[in-house]
Amino acid sequence: MTTDIQPSAVSPAQRVVKNLLRSRELAVAVVLVLLIAVTTIKSDSFLFGSTGWRDLLLTPSMLILLAVGQTCVIITRNVDLSVGSTMGLTAYLTGRLFIDTNLPIIAVVLAGVLMGAGLGLINGVLVAFGRVPALVITLGTMYIYRGAFLTWAGSDRINASDMPRAFKDLGTDSILGIPILTIVALAVLCAVGYYLRTARGGRELYAIGSDPDAAELYGLKVNRRILFAFVLSGALAGLAGVVSAARFGTVSSSVGTGIELEAVGAAVIGGVAIFGGSGTVWGAALGAFLLVTINRSLPVLGISGFWQQAVVGALIVGAIVLDRVLVNRQERALVAARDTRSGSTHQGPPSLAPVVPSSTPGSDSESEEVVR
Template sequence: MTINGLLKHRESMLALVIVILIGAVGVITPDFLLAKSLLGAFNDTSMLMILAIGQMLVILTRCIDLSVAANLALTGMVVAMINSAMPGVPIPLLIILAMAMGAVLGAINGFFVWKVGVPAIVVTLGTMSIYRGMVFLLSDGAWVNAHQMSASFIDFPRNTLMGLPVMSWIALGVVVLLFFVTRHLRFGRDFYTAGGNPTAAFYTGINVGQVQFKAFVISGMLAGLCGYLWVSRYAVAYVDVASGFELQVVAACVIGGVSIMGGLGTILGCVLGALFLGVINNALPVIGVSPFWQMAISGAVIIIAVIANAKAERAPGRIILRRAVTGAADVNPTTATAVAKS
């Protein structure tokens, strides 16, 4: 089976697992199968989907962004404080500001990876702490609560359109847009090329570092968008907003079949990975499991998914030089060449 065939099979299996999981929870609690509950679970997963898609682009280029949750917290605090001080600022302007600020924070990560050559995991671990510290310095440790936010600021993601909250429509819009970009535009295909074979990408005129920079900018921009969505939906902004959420984001990508070695993954797989975690996170309280198990379950699922991905991607080697005929002189092993199947 080819890699593409394997991915399609994996996505089908993941979709089936999600359906079975929903059915199993529904047997215990029939109300979970109601359309209202299922739409609520989808809405609860919207921000995870958005962040996972941005993270996917970064991972495709053989990098990782561990600062997305800190980026979200900082941009969310900024727009919440602006709304508290100037309630008349239009919501669309605040969203644009959050996305622009998130893009700048992502660009900082991309700059150090591209121009300075620092490993992405080191850079984003550092900026994760810096961005969290900036939230504290900016707010002086204080919270921005619901009564300090304008009604329009809080209500925007909750407003419904054709039965779905605006936040769900935003997530669907991001999914459709980036699906089109990665499938039909060279700009999107460059993420796969840069991560799948950096050497070949270089010889075809693709600047791998620049592609990584773009991935970080997009990831940061989507984190900024989620910064507004998070603080407005939960009507609170504080230092530890979305603390540890980066684990869920990486888990959604890995579960969805995105290779941590780069160059392999799909938007659909990412969405299914996020939905899988969303169903688990919504189902655990329903069946009486402590929410503190969610992080442990996510970590275990990441390990299992990484092992599964590694085995799926491992290709057997084949010997190019071997004895031509029985009884011929042995070939010196040092001159034998083995290459992996492409």
């Protein structure tokens, strides 16, 4: 007796295309390309000027680093509002180390990253083990770190002449037309993206964000993973501070002010669910590019500063609303599929008998045994 095997209704290529068309990352990328195109049509110097292409790639580098770290925290249903203050502290530390010591550039960079990781560790310990909401903790440490920065720096300003030429060149030099700082940001983006997608620890961050209680019952090291997310966010904020010092060549007490909200906005616009459990660093990076490009392109298009902020706010609100719509739609689809498999959609009164799944765990079979 022969059995006819029905081919898959959807081929792998069609599935890939379908997933791409539904991805938030693709939608953000399309908006970004259209914005660049419209602005370039209005003023070709925006992209083809002497520094147009370079600025388009270089300016988002700091925000990409912050958005990548913020993504790892938001995925776990938390948020880190202290990254701007951490960035300011490490930027000033970078300048002071060049003034007060003879450390090589790589040692200064590592010092900035380690300081940021230490500040992130404080946040992580208080959130993970103190069981205090991250919004409250990081709002407090944001002001504490900023106060420490202002006390340390005072009215002092670190100028370009205080830092070595080789360090400042990192903010201006390029490799094959791509700024060095952009390459650094993209390298970090790829490393963290690979970790989240392939490593067990990265997948556990998503599991924790999807359902923290279930993750704990399953035996995942919830506190350790949350602590790691905050340390990583702090370390990348520290690196962003070093990048800021190299990019602008000066450090003042205003470095990093307000950028924490841009980092959260970039992640949310890029498709990272503010309620945790989903999103990618690729989307967050595209969101960072989009935010920076909006700030640069709207003045070229003749739009006032008020509307620049309004557009960014509308994007954030729209992204959150879209997330809730998609989540609700997915929940309804899952409930409908479960009801269909359990036979609850048949005509007549519903059966009160419990439904026991087939004895093969993880089986693709939809057969179920009904206990009468």
